[in-house]
Amino acid sequence: MASISRTIFFVSGSTAITAETMGQSLLSQFDGIEFDQVTLPFIDSYKKAIRVYQQINRDTEQRGIKPIVFSTLIDTDIRQMIKNSHCIFFDLIETFIGRLESELHKESSHTIGHRHRLLNDGFYDLRMHAMNYALDTDDGISTKNYDQADIVLVGVSRTSKTPTCVYMGMQFGIHAANYPLTEENFQPNKAFPQLLKPFRDKLYGLTINPERLHRIRSERLPNSRYSSLHQCQIELSQAEILFTEENIPFLNVTFMSVEEIASTIMLECNLHRHVL
């Protein structure tokens, strides 16, 4: 019975992103089990709820085992409907709401997730602005707006600068620019890039192990000078010398995801996500 691939449903009245994020975190504690995952966002009417109810019951019948449902449904009737289906129901929101209500001395609004709210607060505009900023200043395209930057990432090509900047904008509303270090910056007697000097306090370096960089670059341009291990070794060692000489804090991202890089930079540079 336990060896049958089991279905996981993420059900929400809104985007289902919270249900997925929480559900994935919980499931990541159970390595080696395979699941079929189904996301059901925008379940915001009784009619849609009935369809989900039927879909879950059909799944139970077909597989002979109840699926697991991670729900962030807020609407009482819709939630109750899904809860009554043949499933193992994890109520990610309601489980905590009662205790939060008594703690905050306030009733919850029982409105559907972030819907509209996301758009209406200034944080959304800020996040979009920050993300566009990351794209507009990507790869040193434009350095004229560096005074707006919360942080400027520097590093050689393919050290996760761009995805980290975009992620920091999207997730935290942080304005992150990035500037690529190229061979020019490493020539003997070549000074530290003049245009970065006024922004020295905002600079943060990224580095990576040469073997890993070699593999990443090889996917992009195989068998090139750019992707050769030798070239990666030279660029990285010179970048690290430059970081050290110029007192730029830096991070080795070899074993880090973009989420981990971004969170680490936030912490080390004492940056704060702009609050909702």
Next chain:
Amino acid sequence: MASISRTIFFVSGSTAITAETMGQSLLSQFDGIEFDQVTLPFIDSYKKAIRVYQQINRDTEQRGIKPIVFSTLIDTDIRQMIKNSHCIFFDLIETFIGRLESELHKESSHTIGHRHRLLNDGFYDLRMHAMNYALDTDDGISTKNYDQADIVLVGVSRTSKTPTCVYMGMQFGIHAANYPLTEENFQPNKAFPQLLKPFRDKLYGLTINPERLHRIRSERLPNSRYSSLHQCQIELSQAEILFTEENIPFLNVTFMSVEEIASTIMLECNLHRHVL
């Protein structure tokens, strides 16, 4: 007492992104209350846990009210340490783990969040690839890789095409390209862009209300022809005619966040996030 701005701590052994996402979802049910939010990621040693314990107790003393802690801590000792501080402790993971264990007939691994896991599974590489794909094909820069696309968004300038593509790559591992519709595409007798024809099944249109587009464009280029209400009206009406004539499904994004646009497209186009 209740009017004092209260502290919310998001505490995690990893990035704290799950704790923030869930905490924000819960707090969004209590409109009108102000909170001071503090994120404490990478609490992965007893030494760091002691510092958090002290920080929470100090906060309680200073404000005269216990802060609320949203925790995704997995390590038993560290979790217990924080739980013993003077706080209202919401245990987002452990609350559900026991029931999941008995349901899955397996003990949880009690490892720290997604740490390393994120990097080690193929999903991470896919997400990064998809995000780079969105950037490489942005704004019609390169259309030669459209055969790799899961979807190609089309629409006039500033209809959220780029952030939606990047978000779909980052969050779902979906390869989303985007192609801008400009006045050229609307000239009388001008055919539908030839190069899009082979990819007709992947096309999805975005539109928006002219007043909103006018405001968005005005932030970028105020008092220009590009941002004038008249120009926005013309471009949008012609884009919608084109979508209708060419049978391209489309979405009005005026009141939608990027998360909502992305989730809606996933649903309508029957795209599935690549599973972890």
